[in-house]
Amino acid sequence: MKVELVSVGTELLLGDIVNTNTAYLSKELAALGIGVYRQTTVGDNRERLLKTLESAFLENDTVIITGGLGPTDDDITKECAAEFFGRDFYFHEYSWVKILERLTRAGRTIITENNKKQALIPDGAIVLENFCGTAPGIIIEENNKRIILLPGPPREMRDMFEKSVKPYLEKFSNKKFISKYVRFYGIGESLLETKIKDIMDSQTNPTLALYAKTGEVLLRITASSDEESECEKLILEQLDVIESRVGEYIYLVGDENVSSTQTEMNSIVSNLLVENNFTISIAESLTGGKITSMLVEKSGISNSLLEGIVCYSNESKVRTLGVKEESLEKYGAVSEKVAEEMLLGVANRLGSDFAIATTGIAGPNSDESGKPVGLVYIGIYAFGEVSVKKCIFTGDRELIRYRTSIEALNEVRKIILKNL
Incomplete structure (x- = not known):
């Protein structure tokens, strides 16, 4: 099966909406062993959509x-698909x-005539019930082609x-496809590729694919049988080989991927703290509460997270954490000495097992002493x-700020695993 994904909507072309559907569908189809040969976005225009369908079926x-x-005049996808395969419509009573029922539950007291448009189905089509909205899905088949x-x-x-759709598509393949996602931290994409390039080049089953993400690298391993x-x-056999080479950089192996803007580091560290009954306190200057916020995403973290202090000003560092004024004057707020005093101050307040302190220059300008943007000190108490x-x-x-937060959490992760 060769598939083209078509996204319809002028709002997509204008950038008013971010198209996440194609990323999801591409991933799901790859897991089924179905190749996506092209992705196309077209506006709400009948002529252009019909031309897109004509072009798509030349190769797929x-x-x-x-x-x-939808129910409005500019919702033309169903009409174009029916026209392409020469189908008339009938009124689908169940839909x-x-x-x-859904409109009534939503409190709609006036049902307009155009809502009936969504219940019009092309002759001979398969109707897919929509359990989350009003518009049913549709599959139209014609001479080993389908929309x-x-x-x-x-x-x-x-x-x-x-x-x-997934159960429908599975019948077109006798093979099973399973993917594992390996997440790396502390190694760049180019270096990781260099270390495992011979494996990637020689493997056909399972296949390996690298993806650069914010602050980390993702490796997808997909096997078919x-x-x-x-x-x-x-x-598992392939993973053993990879771990023997770059295992020190792996922090998670899982069945699911997440969006490129997300990381699982906070979840991993939160779980390690909670499961081992460890406590942690955090003092944040540069990161401004970001590390604390990441940890509190985990349910049950209240048993481990004793406190998170945002001490952005020098006055707060002195009064709340006991940082010495002479240290600030001599070394500056962004210094190893101040990071250490912040760390000891927050660790001793409630006697936590772990503590984190961050100070640095996030920019866009360097500080008065000329210290560069991006200079960061991360204190770890364990x-x-x-x-x-x-x-x-x-x-x-x-x-x-984000990279500092992830780096700090990774340091805690490594120390916990080393001591388990």
């Missing part, structure tokens, strides 16, 4: 379209009942794909031992 046997299934229509809202689209157990075996790490990060203000 399946087109999956998201968006344009109309479901549409009425799959899905709603544009991501929540509706994903639910429909998982419940209806007639049986899931064989897929798992192939992946079971009475104190260490301060100097880092130079690049990027804008937000990226420097």
Whole structure:
């Protein structure tokens, strides 16, 4: 099966909405062993959409379209798909009942005539029930070609794909496809590729693919076989080889990927703290509460997180943490000495097992003494031992704060694992 993904909506072309549907569908289709050969975005224009369908079927046997299934005049996806395959419409009573039920639950007291448009189905099409919205999905088949229509809202689209489209597509492949995602921290994409390039070049099953993410690198390992157990075996064997070379940089192996703007480091550290009954206190200058915020995303972290202090000003560092004024005058707020005093101050307040302190220059300007943007000191207190790490990060203000937070959490992660 060869698939083209088509996203319909002028708002996508204008940048008013970020298109997350294609990333989700590409990932899900790859897991099914189905190749996506092209992704296309087209506005709400009948002529252009029909030309897009004509072009898509020159190279593909399946087109999956998201968006344009609403009740208004500019929602033309269904009409274009029916026209392309020469189908008339009929009124689908079951879909109309479901549409009425959902509109009524939403408090709609006036049901307009155009809502009936969503219950019009092309002759001979497969109807996919929408459990999260009003517009049903549709599959139109014709001479070993098919158009799959899905709603544009991501929540509706994903639910429909998982419940209806995925089982439909699975019948076109006898193979099982399983992917594992390996997350690396502390090594860049180019260096990681150099260390495992011979493996990547020589492997056809499982296949390996590298992706650069914010502050980390992701490796996807995908295996195919007639049986899931064989897929798992192939992946584990490959993972053993990779771990023997770059295992010190791996912090998570899992079945799922997350968006490129997210990391799992905070979840890993939170779990390690909670599961081992460790406590932690945090003093943040540069990061301004970001590390604390990351940790509190974990339910149950209140048993481990004793306090998080944002001590942005020198006065706060002195009064709250006991940082010496002479240290600030002699070394400056962004210094190893001040990071150490901040660290001891927050660790001793409530006697936590771990403590983190951050100070640095996030930019956009350097400080008065000429210290560069991106200069960061991260203090780590662990079971009475104190260490301060100097880092130079690049990027804008937000990226420097983010990378500092992840670096601090990673240091805690490594110490916990070393002592378990």
